[in-house]
Amino acid sequence: MNPRLLSQSIKARAGELGFGPVGIADAARSRHMDLYRGWIERGAHGEMAYLARPGSVARREDLQRTLEGVRSVVVVADQYFQEDPAGVPDDPSRGVIARYARGDDYHDVMKRRLEELLTWIQSEVDIPIEGRVYIDTGPILERELASRAGLGWFGKNTMLIDPTRGSYFFVGLLLLDLEIEPNEPFTEDRCGTCTACLEACPTGALLGRDEDGAPVIDATRCISYLTIEHRGPIPRELRAPMGNRVYGCDICQEVCPFSRKFSVPSKEPAYSPKSELDGPPLVELAERLLSLSGRGFRRAFAGSPVLRAGRKGLLRNVCVALGNWGSEAGVPVLVAALGDPAPLVRAHSAWALGRIDSSVATEALSSRLLVEEDGEVRDEISSGLGSERPASGVS
Numbered sequence: 179m180n181p182r183l184l185s186q187s188i189k190a191r192a193g194e195l196g197f198g199p200v201g202i203a204d205a206a207r208s209r210h211m212d213l214y215r216g217w218i219e220r221g222a223h224g225e226m227a228y229l230a231r232p233g234s235v236a237r238r239e240d241l242q243r244t245l246e247g248v249r250s251v252v253v254v255a256d257q258y259f260q261e262d263p264a265g266v267p268d269d270p271s272r273g274v275i276a277r278y279a280r281g282d283d284y285h286d287v288m289k290r291r292l293e294e295l296l297t298w299i300q301s302e303v304d305i306p307i308e309g310r311v312y313i314d315t316g317p318i319l320e321r322e323l324a325s326r327a328g329l330g331w332f333g334k335n336t337m338l339i340d341p342t343r344g345s346y347f348f349v350g351l352l353l354l355d356l357e358i359e360p361n362e363p364f365t366e367d368r369c370g371t372c373t374a375c376l377e378a379c380p381t382g383a384l385l386g387r388d389e390d391g392a393p394v395i396d397a398t399r400c401i402s403y404l405t406i407e408h409r410g411p412i413p414r415e416l417r418a419p420m421g422n423r424v425y426g427c428d429i430c431q432e433v434c435p436f437s438r439k440f441s442v443p444s445k446e447p448a449y450s451p452k453s454e455l456d457g458p459p460l461v462e463l464a465e466r467l468l469s470l471s472g473r474g475f476r477r478a479f480a481g482s483p484v485l486r487a488g489r490k491g492l493l494r495n496v497c498v499a500l501g502n503w504g505s506e507a508g509v510p511v512l513v514a515a516l517g518d519p520a521p522l523v524r525a526h527s528a529w530a531l532g533r534i535d536s537s538v539a540t541e542a543l544s545s546r547l548l549v550e551e552d553g554e555v556r557d558e559i560s561s562g563l564g565s566e567r568p569a570s571g572v573s
């Protein structure tokens with residue numbers, strides 16, 4: 179089949195499978211590796227070691243290292259926008275889970291459909307062809323390929339933005355050793371003088387554009403990183419700015435005029451929010467998590483993106499949100515969390531109790547200090563009680 183016809187029929191088939199928009203990129207080497215390497219050298223990726231491994235950096239630069247003979251990349255967008263439930267995010271007693279994580283895991287949903295597309299292409303062309311499906315997890319610069327396939331531009335919030343649909347879409351790739359007519363790259367910057375996302379980011383993670391025009395993020399300050407990827411304690415100065423965001427963050431998309439104007443709810447039923455992840459009351463969510471073991475958590479949240487934070491990580495985040503709410507109604511569950519087997523959970527519940535002006539909270543902290551053996555938890559309790567770290571109550 180000729181490359182132009184092939185491009186048209188692949189796009190039509192991908193549209194039937196629920197993707198849109200769809201573009202084709204050539205398989206040339208990345209033009210932005212200096213930026214990528216500089217970002218890693220500055221440590222802006224934090225604990226996401228998979229982004230820095232030398233072999234995987236080389237694969238990001240050159241797609242041939244992933245699929246020998248690759249000639250084209252089919253880039254699909256999958257729209258996932260969901261409206262917030264009434265009261266969310268303004269009600270501090272409820273947790274906000276990022277839109278992408280309220281339904282089923284997009285990796286599974288998109289992989290099935292992209293594999294179907296690959297099988298269909300293999301049956302359409304009369305020569306044997308190789309293909310590889312990638313959604314998010316491979317060492318590939320997905321957004322660079324998406325902009326080369328004409329899908330949109332890099333906004334100052336670092337998201338790839340489609341000028342007529344906004345940025346609430348996932349990117350999926352199909353690498354093929356087949357020549358397909360590529361789209362024109364998207365070369366404009368439509369942000370203009372707008373700086374809404376830079377002003378709205380509560381933690382100052384967005385640093386604006388560099389001298390080449392690339393948007394820069396310090397991922398170690400981003401709430402999405404802190405609540406999903408980061409495994410240890412959340413830096414104290416970033417806890418209050420997290421507000422009630424307990425998993426991921428959409429603030430820099432919520433304020434973007436393109437997303438505000440064009441986002442419409444996704445038609446994919448698998449992305450419909452599950453009620454327990456759609457603005458859950460913080461107390462209920464904390465009680466549920468405390469009642470689950472690590473294995474119970476994995477079973478209860480199987481197939482959901484929130485699995486990635488793990489039981490400890492999610493409880494840590496919920497404790498921070500309870501502290502930010504600052505209500506006495508959160509004290510009983512935080513006192514229960516102060517006895518959790520995980521020091522990370524105990525430390526964050528101590529911080530949260532320290533922010534709630536209540537005698538029950540103070541008494542719980544004082545009693546725990548008598549038996550607590552973990553140094554970091556003791557530090558959190560002491561600073562929650564507003565004192566220096568006292569001598570250990572245990573030998």
Ligand code: B12
Nearest residue numbers: 210276314319320322336337338348349391392402426427
């Ligand atoms: C690591 C990662 C993160 C990190 C770091 C985010 C970041 N901005 O880099 C954290 C955990 C913070 C994160 C958060 C989120 N992520 Co994320 N993440 C990724 C991942 C796995 C790698 C991104 C990466 O390599 N970053 C390093 C930077 C340097 O690379 P880059 O962002 O691609 O930037 C390029 C440009 O700067 C370009 N460039 C260089 N020079 C120039 C010059 C000019 C003029 C221009 C225009 C560009 C340009 O070069 C870079 C390399 O190509 C991708 C999937 C993938 N494999 O690409 C998903 C991905 C970017 N994430 C995604 C999503 C949905 C999110 C969240 C919205 C989730 C949430 N709600 O919490 C947030 C958004 C936060 C934000 N504002 O970025 C989507 C984005 C879809 C879209 N429309 O853009 C992706 C593509 C996953 C997917 N397959 O759909 N994420």
Ligand code: SF4
Nearest residue numbers: 379400401427429430
């Ligand atoms: S996702 Fe949230 S914390 Fe991260 S850059 Fe955007 S607004 Fe800032």
Ligand code: SF4
Nearest residue numbers: 333334369372375434
């Ligand atoms: S909020 Fe404004 S500056 Fe930020 S990405 Fe959207 S248009 Fe660009």
